[in-house]
Amino acid sequence: MTNLPGGDPAAQLDLAKPVPPALTAEEERAGREAASKEAADTVLKAFGGVRGMIDMTLPGLVFIITFNITHEVAPAAWAALGLSLLFVVVRLFRRETVQHAFSGVFGVALGAWISMKTGKAENFYLPGLLWNVGYCVGLAVSALVRWPLIGVMLGPITGEMFTWRKQNPGRLAAYTKATWAWVVIMGIKPVILFPLYFTGNVNLLGWLKVALGIPPLLLAMYVTWQILLKAPPPIKAELEDEEPK
Template identity: 85%
Template sequence: MTHEAEAAHRAAAQPIADERTAAEPTAAERAAAEQAASREAADTVLQAFGGVRGMIDITLPGLVFIVAFNITHQVATAAWSALGLSALFVVVRLLKRETIQHAFSGVFGVAIGAWISMKTGKAENFYLPGLLWNVGYCIALAVSALVRWPMIGVMLGPVTGEMFTWRTKNPGRLAAYTKATWAWVAIMGIKPLILFPLYFTHNVNLLGWLKVALGIPPLLLAMYVTWQILLKAPPPIKAEIEEDEEEAEAEK
């Protein structure tokens, strides 16, 4: 091949090479895309735990109970007031066609507490189911992390669209979900450690006000820590992508 032909060949091939180079993302672009995907996944934390409305649904009934009890000094009146508010939350969500998961779980817990407190005549028993649930929740979180099915991953997987690909395809996210789950154990474990001793003192006022005060702040802290952990984790692998790859392999 002459020099002129070789030069012409290189000139003709250059645009194709340029197009390929332009089509392929650079390392910086890939890193930015992964960071954006990780941030998007991390931003689902608040949504998965019911958002601000979900926190209000589980906090306000306890506040109404202690206020009503201080006004009337009647366990039944306070219990029915809290239960009525929880039921109202469910009705409002139904009318707005919103998810009732968090509102319904709230009314269920309030109903049990109301029944126990009215049955025993002891106002502090209104808070007993919530305290026991906190202990059980922390134990479940710890067990899930130990068996490599961290509950935070189980809860967030469907929200992010990755389902359970983080268990087999994304070890970095498995590690992040495990770390986040242990963070929830530590943060949410503070509540029963503080409140259970108060329960046995029968100081209803202090128990009630502290229960309300320790409702939202630990949740927000746990969510923030989870968000920070997931920001640094690899982006999620969408379940649909994995299914498409499996179908392609099967066709081969």
């Protein structure tokens, strides 16, 4: 077979295709801003959304209300635990993720067991207070060792996985800054609540625990969102192709 004059027809067809125009600086900036906003919007999703925050807050509210009505620890503990289990059942029925609901059940169950075992209503809140302290310490340590926990949590959701550690120093700095913001904001709760726990003032402890449940969390999420809006967009992780069997 001889070649036709003019070269390969396939090559001519490729050359005939219109070349997409190069993006302007304004379009590139808009694209980066859109990618950064999309990544920032994952903050609420990572923490279970509004539903997850409600699941974590209402059992404590039910406990303190029931305790004020009955003046007994056991009914209050069982009411809080029952509500947490109900949240899990509802999520299972609606085929939603139960990760945050299950973690809430574990914390409520532990608090209920300790409070009923000791007969002290304030001990219902002790596991949550200890968890809060441990969480803040973990956040601080993760930032110090350059594995900020906020980046570890958001990386799989944004699709960047851990590319921010080596390939995207701007996002590493942003995740580190956001992690320290969480340390400061979430650290306010134990600073306020632990002294109340030791006074044995169950009513004030319970109501303040509820009041300090969602607002600091929302503030920390908002600060993180603002930080990530100004951060470089994520670099998507390249997943290796599966080897043929």
